[in-house]
Amino acid sequence: MGRSALLIPALLLGSGLSGCVQQPKAVQDSSPPFVFRSLDLNQRRQDGLRDWDLSSPEARYDLSSRTVRARRPTAVLYKNDQPSFRISAELVTALNDGEIVILEGQVQLQQLNDPTVLIRGDRLVWKPAQARMVMDQNPEALDASLRLTANRLTLIQTSNTLRFDGQTKLLRWTEGRQPEVEPDTDIVASNGTWNLETGDIGVRGPVRALRNKDLEITASALQGNTQQGFLDLIQPVRLEQLDGDISAGTTRWDLAEQRLTSDAPFQGQRQDAAATGQGFVIDEKSTTVIIPRACQLRQPGETLTAHRCSWNWVSNRVMADGNVVLRRQDPEQETRAPRMEGQLGSGEGVRFSSAGQRVRSSIHVMPDQPRSTPPSSHPRVSF
Secondary structure, eight states: OOHHHHHHHHHHHTTTOGGGGGSOHHHHHHSOOEEESOEEEEEEOTTSOEEEEEEESEEEEETTTTEEEEESOEEEEEETTEEEEEEEOSEEEEETTTTEEEEEEEEEEEEOSSSOOEEEEEEEEEEGGGTEEEEEESOEEEOSSEEEEOSEEEEETTTTEEEEESSEEEEEOTTOOOTTSOOSEEEEEOOEEEETTTOEEEEEEEEEEEETTTEEEEEEEEEEETTTTEEEEESSEEEEETTEEEEESSEEEETTTTEEEEEEEEEEEETTEEEEEEEEEEETTTTEEEEOSSEEEEETTEEEEESEEEEETTTOEEEEEEEEEEEETTTEEEEEEEEEEEEEOSSSOEEEEOTTOOOEEEEEOOOOOOOSSOOOOOOOOBO
C-alpha cells in the first residue's frame, strides 16, 4: 500500500482521535465524517521518487468506508521525479484510502512538457497502483492543431500513451486550432493509440477523411506522427474529388506541407479519361497532381504515354514530359515529342499540342471498310 493509503488514518490517530477505534461498531457507523480545512496527499514510488501529489482546500473523510471527498482538487503527476501532468476538477472521491480516485466536473489533465497536450472531460477514474486514468464522459484531447474525441480515453502513465476506444474523430486546423473556425481536415476512424511524448499515432479503420470539404479519402488504417505533421494512409486507399477518383496503395499525407504522396502504382478516372502511373503527388498549395513515373493517359480513341505528367485542377492545364508518345486509333496515327501540353475540357477531353517542340508523326491509312455501327461520339485528344 502506498504512502497515501496510510496518511489519513495516521492524521486521525495523531489528532487525539484514537479512541474512535475502541467504540462499538454501531457508534462508529453513525459518527459524522471528519472535515479538514485542507488536504494534502502524496505518493512515492518504491524507489523513493515522487509519484503524485493531491491537494484540496476542503475535504471530508469517512472512517468507516475509508473514503475522502474533496472540492476543487488539484494534483500533479511525476515522471522520473519531474512534474509531467497537472490535474484539476470540481470534485474528487478517493475510495479505500486512495486505491481508486474519481474526479468529476470539468476535469482537465494538462501535460506540462512539450508538446502541451490537454485531456479533458466530465469524469476521470484513476487507479494509481495501475498507473492508468480513464476519461469516460465527453472525453477529448487537444494540442496546438488537433482535437481528438472518442467514446473513452485511457492514459497509460508509464509510457505517456493515450489509448482511445470507440468511434474516433480527428479534427485538424492547418493554421492552428481555432474553435470558432471550421477545421481543414475531418477524420473518422476507430480505436487507436497516441504517444504524447513522441507523437506516434496509430488508428484502426475503416478510415474516412474529408479535406477542405471537396476531397474525400478512405483507407484501411492510419499511422503517423503528430509532431512531424504526417499521416500514412494504409492501403487500399481511395481519393475522390469533384468528378474524379484515384485508387492507390499506401499514401503519405503530409499535413504540414498539404501534400499527398505515394510510390505505389495507381489508377485514376475522370469522366471518360483514365490515368495510370508509378506513384503520384497531390500538391494542394499548387493545385497540381503529378505522375512522376510511367505516366499513361487514355481517353476514347487515344492514348498518351510519357515519363512524367502533371495536371492543374484549377487551370485544367495538362503537361507531359519525356519521350511523349500520342497514339490515335482513327486514323491510325502516332506522334512523338519531348514534351506536349494540353487543356482538359469539360466535354471534349484533353486537347494536346507540341508547344513549339520538335514533333515526329506517322499516319497509317486503312482502306475504307463498311461500318456496321455508327462512329463513336466520345471526345478525343487533338493536337
